Every structure is written in C-alpha cells, then in structure tokens.
Amino acid sequence: MKHTIILFLLLSVKLSVLAQTDTTPHTLQVVGNSKIAVKPDLGILIISITNKDLNFSQAIVGLDDKTRDISKQIIEIGFKEDDIKTTDFQITENRIYARQAYIDSGYLSRQNIRVEFKYQKETITKILNKFSTSRTDFALSFDFRLTDELKDKAQDELLKLAIKDAKGKAKVIAGSSGVKLGKIRSINYGTNYSGGMREVQETAAYKTMAAREGGGAIAGFTPNDLLFADNVLITWEIE
Template structure:
C-alpha cells in the first residue's frame, strides 16, 4: 500500500522597515602629507603638521571630541614624466580623525572655525550615527519589519480566501543601513551666517535606517 505525503502550501513574504533619524556625531578627517629627500625629514615634517592640528583643537576650547591617527605611510616619491619615472625623496602621509559628539551645536562650529583659521591642510567632515544610537533602533526596525511581513501575508491570504495562515520559517540577516554619508569639503561646508556677529550653524541631513526579514507562512489547501 502506497501513501503520499501532501505538499504544504506556502506564502513567502519580505517584510521591510524604515526609520529616519538625525545623526548624533560628526567625523572630521584631516589629511596630512609631507615630502622630503630623507625619510627622517618627511616624518618630522608630518609630526609638526599633526602637532599644528592638536594645537588648533586645544585653541578651540572644546573638550568633547576624540582625536585618533591612522593610515600612517612613508612611501617613495616617484615622479612620472613622459613615460619614465624618477624617485625624488619620500612622502609621509597620515589621516587624523576627529570625532565630535556635539554634531550640530557650538562644539562642532568652534572646531570647524578653528581648523579653518589655524591650519593650512585639506579636511572633510561627515555626519554619522553612533554605534550606541544605531543599536537603539535595531529592535524597533526588526519589529516593524516582522509586522510588515505579517500584514502583507494576511492581505494575500484574505484576498485569495486561503484561510488561516501559520508561520513556517523566519529568515533574518544582519542589521543594515541604506544611508550613505555625505562628505563636506573644507571649502564647501554647509555653514550659514547672516553676518560676522552671528554664529554659524551646521545642519545634519537625516539618515534612513532600514531592515528586512523574510517570513514563510503555510496554509491548508
């Protein structure tokens, strides 16, 4: 006697969520480089430039920031001319990262103004969401994504008169963000002031955080 198992009917739904938030940090990147014929001179010059940035930050009077240095390199300064190359000393380079917690208040404004007035180096900044703030939204985004999947599945089931549906499987990946940080250069900052006696303000853009979950439901034929 042969028996055949009845195939389970399924509905697969992608649940999505989206939250718009304001970033709570600003990251300033200062790019340093120094050319010299000797590596010692190149690194010494680079250290002096880094000291200028540190001095400028202290001059701003702001304490609510973190200064870190990374991407330290010393490379041969290779000059290419008409298809040929020639080594001409060395280039020392480094990136300083200044993380400002007060991204839209007086602290950031003071630091930006001080860097403009006291250093002759290129720098960029971007607004970002701190790790702690991002984690606060993870649970909410997941709940919204699951709710969205459930609502979609119920609409499908009711529209097709499929009857009761039951969760069969949940597929969930990592928390993601669709936001792409917007970089601002030293000469194109969004600083607006009516006149010299009015302090400038810096306005961060909203960030869009998203999450997604796939839920598979079963129903009886």
C-alpha cells in the first residue's frame, strides 16, 4: 500500500511538471531591417604633403615649410587657423632600388592636413580653384560624413523603419501560419543583438569629377548619398 501511495505521488508530480511546461507560451521571433540613404552634411578636406632631402633635419624643415604654405592658402579660402589639423606625421629613410640593390637616398617626411567643414558646393569650388594654382606639391582628397545631429536623426528614422518592418513580417507570418499574434515578449537591440546603425555602402567620394567651366574655373561637385542600415529583433507571443 505504501509503495502504491509513493508511486501515485511521483506520477502526480510528473504530471504537474508537464502541465506547467505546456503552459509556456509559444513565440515568434522576427528580425526587422531598415535601410536609408542620407545626404552627407560634413565635408573633410585631406591634403597629403611629402618632402625628400638627403639631410634628416632638412627633410623635416622642408615639410614644415610646405605645411605652412598650404595652411596659408587654406586660411585665404576663409577657414580659421584653428580649423586646420595636422595628422599622421612620419619620417623614414628613402631607399631606392638601383643596379639590383637598395641604396639610401636621404629621408622622406610626410604628414596630412585635415579640415572639416559644413558641406556646401561653393566651398568645394573655392578649395579646388585655390589649389589649382598652388606651387606646392600635394595630394588632395575629400571625404564626406554626417554631423552628430544628422546622424542621430538618421538613427531614429532607421529604428522606426526597422520596427515597422518587423511588425509587417510578423503579421504576414502569423496570418499565413494560422496563428494569432499576442503581446510583445521582448525586444533585442544593440548589445543584446547585432543591431546598431552602420554604413553598409560607402559610395564614391563624389558624383561628378571637378570640371572646368568656360572661364577656366573649376566647378564643385555633389557627393553621393551615404547608405546606412539597422536591425532589431522582436519576439511576440502567439496563440
């Protein structure tokens, strides 16, 4: 009799556990994706300067002279001295290959000048025309980004679109599967998921190469839009 009671209790506990397990709600997880194109509002001028000299000190002095000349031209465009930043300075031995061997040929110094500015086509035009007549050797390029303010607005829009996309997918899946969507059980984003605004395609630096106008002046150009994406994971209870 005692054994029968113990067996009955064990069966009761097992059935109770199974009953609790069966009450666990079924869920549906959906990833919402979003993608938008944004016109950059921040321009970055990058000018690379190099100087060669047989003497170590003169290699640096010559680079400094070129840097001051380029900086002067930048100020003449309308920028302030505080806008001009120098980066990536380095000096190395200048080794050349001749007669099947490398030989020392002095020193090569280099650094970059970087200037950030609010993008306007007119500003690009001024920069190009100014440096088209420069006597100092340099390499000039532009990069285009978003200011923090525009980046925040873009991320808000991406999140709204990602959530809308997740909701739309969930409705289609539920309707096609014959189930009913319940309440949202969880939303994963950022550190708990691979979400976070990211640039998925960095387009060319500018759409149209600088072209000379009739009077010989160089016209500016319009940068391509930057493409950003984001995603969010939403879990619904289903019935």
